[in-house]
Amino acid sequence: MSESDAGPDQTVVAQEWLERGFSCDLASDPPDTVWEDFVHDMDELILVLEGEMELELPGETVHLESGQEFLVPGGVLHTLRTAGAIPVVWLSGLAREHAYTD
Numbered sequence: 001m002s003e004s005d006a007g008p009d010q011t012v013v014a015q016e017w018l019e020r021g022f023s024c025d026l027a028s029d030p031p032d033t034v035w036e037d038f039v040h041d042m043d044e045l046i047l048v049l050e051g052e053m054e055l056e057l058p059g060e061t062v063h064l065e066s067g068q069e070f071l072v073p074g075g076v077l078h079t080l081r082t083a084g085a086i087p088v089v090w091l092s093g094l095a096r097e098h099a100y101t102d
Helices: 010-020
Strands: 025-029 034-038 044-050 052-057 060-065 069-072 078-083 088-094
Touching: 010 044, 010 088, 044 052, 044 060, 052 069, 052 088
Parallel strands: none
Antiparallel strands: 025 088, 034 078, 044 069, 044 088, 052 060, 052 078
16 A cells, blocks of 8 residues: 555544544454444544445444544444455544443
8 A cells, every 4th residue: 555545644633533522542353343233422433544344323324435534423323344355444532521431
């Protein structure tokens, strides 16, 4: 992958998300990975750095590619799945005014 094909810079995104009030965690998943039926009390940002993924929400499926960001509102059931034949590298950020309690 050439530098011009590279996705967003994680350090830059992390700073921007911090300023917007979100954490920023890196994830990498192989093809055919499914994160099924999640609900968070807080808003969640998702940004694909490399590869493709599908985000399924009630009544809507969103296809995300490198550089695309999506906000999942708090309280909304959602499922993430990798799309395509290559691993997906992505960022996930939760609104920082909340914290996990489990």
